[in-house]
Amino acid sequence: MKLITHFDDFLRDTVNLNQTRVTLLEDSIEAIKTFINNSDWKPEIIEFKPQGSWAHKTIIKPLTDYPFDADLIVYVKPVDGWEAKDYVNNLYTEFQGSGIYKEKTRRYSHCVTIEYAGERKIDIAPCVKDRLYSGTYEVCNRNSNEFERSKPGEYTDWLIDKNSISGKNNLRKVTRLLKYMRDIKTNFICQSFLLTTLLGDRISYVDSINKPFTDVPTSLKILIGRLDDWLQANPTKPTVRNPVLYEEIQSNAWDETKYSNFRNKINLYRGWIDDAYDESDKEESIGKWRRVFGDDFAAEETVAKAACVSESAALELSGRSLASAGSDLVTLVRSLGSIALPKGFNRLPHMHRPKWRASSSAGVAVKVSAYLYTGRYGQPIRQITSLEPLKSGYWIKFSASSGSGLPFPNEYYVMWRVTNTDKAAQKAQALRGEFYESDSNNSRWEGLQYRGVHIVEAFLIRKATEVMQGKSDPFYVVIE
Numbered sequence: 001m002k003l004i005t006h007f008d009d010f011l012r013d014t015v016n017l018n019q020t021r022v023t024l025l026e027d028s029i030e031a032i033k034t035f036i037n038n039s040d041w042k043p044e045i046i047e048f049k050p051q052g053s054w055a056h057k058t059i060i061k062p063l064t065d066y067p068f069d070a071d072l073i074v075y076v077k078p079v080d081g082w083e084a085k086d087y088v089n090n091l092y093t094e095f096q097g098s099g100i101y102k103e104k105t106r107r108y109s110h111c112v113t114i115e116y117a118g119e120r121k122i123d124i125a126p127c128v129k130d131r132l133y134s135g136t137y138e139v140c141n142r143n144s145n146e147f148e149r150s151k152p153g154e155y156t157d158w159l160i161d162k163n164s165i166s167g168k169n170n171l172r173k174v175t176r177l178l179k180y181m182r183d184i185k186t187n188f189i190c191q192s193f194l195l196t197t198l199l200g201d202r203i204s205y206v207d208s209i210n211k212p213f214t215d216v217p218t219s220l221k222i223l224i225g226r227l228d229d230w231l232q233a234n235p236t237k238p239t240v241r242n243p244v245l246y247e248e249i250q251s252n253a254w255d256e257t258k259y260s261n262f263r264n265k266i267n268l269y270r271g272w273i274d275d276a277y278d279e280s281d282k283e284e285s286i287g288k289w290r291r292v293f294g295d296d297f298a299a300e301e302t303v304a305k306a307a308c309v310s311e312s313a314a315l316e317l318s319g320r321s322l323a324s325a326g327s328d329l330v331t332l333v334r335s336l337g338s339i340a341l342p343k344g345f346n347r348l349p350h351m352h353r354p355k356w357r358a359s360s361s362a363g364v365a366v367k368v369s370a371y372l373y374t375g376r377y378g379q380p381i382r383q384i385t386s387l388e389p390l391k392s393g394y395w396i397k398f399s400a401s402s403g404s405g406l407p408f409p410n411e412y413y414v415m416w417r418v419t420n421t422d423k424a425a426q427k428a429q430a431l432r433g434e435f436y437e438s439d440s441n442n443s444r445w446e447g448l449q450y451r452g453v454h455i456v457e458a459f460l461i462r463k464a465t466e467v468m469q470g471k472s473d474p475f476y477v478v479i480e
Contacts, residue, residue: 001285002217002277006298011173011216014296015180017059017068021120025054025070028122032114035101036074036124039094043076043087046129051152053192056159058175063183069121071111073152078131085142087126088112109143127152154244162200165208170219175199177220177293181269184294188265189258194250197240202226221277228270231263268357286349295350302349306433307426309453312342329422329453333478334389346455346474351419351433356461356468364470365403366414366460370396370477376445387476392448399443400458400472407442408460412469414442415459422452435459448479 017025033048052071053059062068076087092112095105106113111125127150128138138147163171175196182190190198202223213219237259242248254262269292276288283305286298295302310328317332317340332340372381373395384390400414401407408414419433428450438444446456458472 001279001282002215003282003285003289003298004215004217006286006289006301007216010293010297011176015060015176017061021061021068024116025068025120025122028114028116028120029070029072032072032122032124035098036091036094041091041094042082043079043126043128046075046077049073049075049153051125051156052123053179053196055152055156056175056196057169057172058179058192058196060176060179060183065118067115067118067121069113069123071123071125073125073127075127075129075137078128083145084138084140084147085145087128087140088142091124091126107142109141110139149245149247151242151244155242158244159196159200162203165203165205166213166219167211168213168215170213170216171199171203171223173216174220174223177216178224181293185265188262189254190262191253194240194253197243197250198227199223201240201243202230217277221273224266224270224273228266231266234263271357281344281347283344283349284347287347287351287353290349291353291355298349303426303431306348306350306421306431307423309342309345309348309421310423313340316342328451330389330451330478330480333387333453333476338387338476341453341476345421345453348419348421348433350431351417351455352435354459354468354471355435356459356466359462359467359469364460366458366470366472367401367403367405368398368456368458368472368475369401370398370456370475372396376447386474387453387478389478389480390448392451392479394448396446396448396477397443398446398456398458398475399441400438400460401442411463412460413463414438415461416444417455417457417459418444418446419455419457420450420452421454422450424450424452425454446477448477451479453478 037045049055050071051073054070059068059070079086088107088111092105092107095101095112095114101114104114104116106115108123111123114122114124126140128140128147130136131138131147137150137152139150141148163169178195178199179192182188182195207213212222237251237254237256239249240251242250251259272288272292276285276292279285279288286302290297290302313329313332314327317336329340370384372384372390373379374381376395378395381394384396398416415435415437417433417435420431425431430450436444454477456475456477459468460470461467462469
C-alpha cells in the first residue's frame with residue numbers, strides 16, 4: 001500500500017530537519033558571515049551561498065547523538081601571490097584567533113569547519129572567481145595546493161530542474177528518504193552528492209510529459225527501481241560524472257568493493273520497497289515499510305495496534321456473541337482457545353519482517369518445542385504447549401528442530417522473533433518484535449513477565465547464503 005499520510009508524517013516528524021535546528025543553523029550562518037566580513041582575511045568577498053544538501057533542500061535530521069552539517073561557500077576575488085592553500089589556511093587562522101570560534105574550529109582539505117558541541121557542523125569553503133578567466137570558479141585544495149574547477153551554482157540549478165520534473169518536490173523527498181535509510185542501515189556507503197546525482201540522473205524530460213511521480217511512495221518505488229536497473233546493468237564500478245562539470249568523477253568516492261556492496265544493497269531494498277508498496281493488507285504493509293525505514297515509520301499506529309489486541313478480539317467475538325467487550329485476550333484465550341486471537345494477530349505491524357531472502361525451493365519444516373523452568377538455567381518443571389496459560393516469574397527454553405524432531409545440520413542457524421502484545425507490555429515499552437540470536441544449540445531462553453498473549457517464532461537461515469530456508473508456526477505464550 002502507498003500509505004501516503006504515513007509517509008507525510010514520517011518525513012515531517014522524523015526525516016526532515018526540524019524548524020528548531022533550521023533556526024539554529026541560520027543564526028550560526030549569519031554570525032559566521034558577520035565574523036568573516038569583519039575579519040582581516042585578505043580576499044575581497046563577492047557573496048556567500050549555501051551549498052550541498054542545505055542548498056539542495058535534501059538536508060535531513062541527524063540520528064540521535066550525531067551532528068548535522070551544512071556547507072557555506074564564500075565566493076572571493078583572487079589575491080595576487082596566493083596559492084590554493086592560502087585561502088583555506090588563512091581563513092582558519094582568522095577563526096583560530098577568535099575567542100568565540102577557536103575551540104570550535106577544524107581545518108580540512110577544502111574548508112574550515114565550525115563544530116557546535118556535537119549538534120551541528122558548518123563547512124566554510126572558499127571559492128575563487130575569475131582567477132583563470134572571467135566566469136571560472138575554483139575551490140581550493142590545501143592538501144595538494146591546487147585550484148579545482150567547480151560549478152556549485154549550476155549543479156544546484158540542475159537539481160532544481162530535475163526536482164521540478166518530479167513534481168511536488170518528490171525528488172527531494174525521495175533523496176531525503178534514501179539518505180535516512182542509508183544512515184539507519186549503516187551497511188552501505190554512498191556520499192550524499194553522489195546519491196543525489198544518481199537519483200537526479202534517473203529523471204528525464206520524458207517524465208515531464210508522462211508525469212509518473214504522483215506521490216512520495218510511488219516516486220520512491222520508481223526511482224529506486226530505475227537506480228537498481230542501472231546498477232544491475234553495471235556489474236563493475238561505472239563512471240559517474242558531475243552532470244555540470246564533466247571532469248569531476250563523483251564515483252571516485254567508491255572503490256570496487258564499496259560499489260559492489262551498494263549495488264547489492266539497493267537490489268535488496270528495491271525488493272523490500274516493491275513488496276511493501278504492492279502489499280494489499282494495511283498492517284502487513286506497515287510492517288514491511290518499517291523493515292525499510294525502521295521503527296519510527298507509522299510508530300503511533302503501530303504501538304496502538306499492538307496495545308489494543310484485547311479490544312480488537314473482544315469486538316470481533318462480541319459480534320459473534322462469544323464474548324463481552326470487557327474481557328481481555330488472556331481471558332478470551334482461556335475460554336475459547338485460538339479462535340479468540342483477533343484478525344491479523346500474526347502480522348501485527350510492530351513485528352519485524354524477515355530481512356533474509358526467502359528460498360525459492362520448498363521450505364524446510366521447523367518445529368518449536370518449549371520447556372518451563374523455575375528460572376533461567378534453573379530447575380526444569382515440564383514441557384508446555386502453545387496457548388497454555390502460565391504464571392509470570394518463570395522461564396521458558398524454546399528449542400528449534402526439524403519436522404522429525406532432529407537437530408539441524410551445522411550449515412544452518414536459527415533466529416528467533418519474539419513479539420509481545422497488549423497493554424502491560426506496551427506500558428513497559430517492551431512490545432519487542434525484533435529478531436534475536438539463539439543462546440545455544442538453536443535454543444533461546446525467555447522470561448515470563450507481562451500479562452498478555454505473546455508470540456515466539458523460529459527462522460532457519462543457511463549460513464553460506466543468508467537465505468531463509470524455513471520458519472516455524474507461531475508459538476503462543478499466554479501469561480496470566
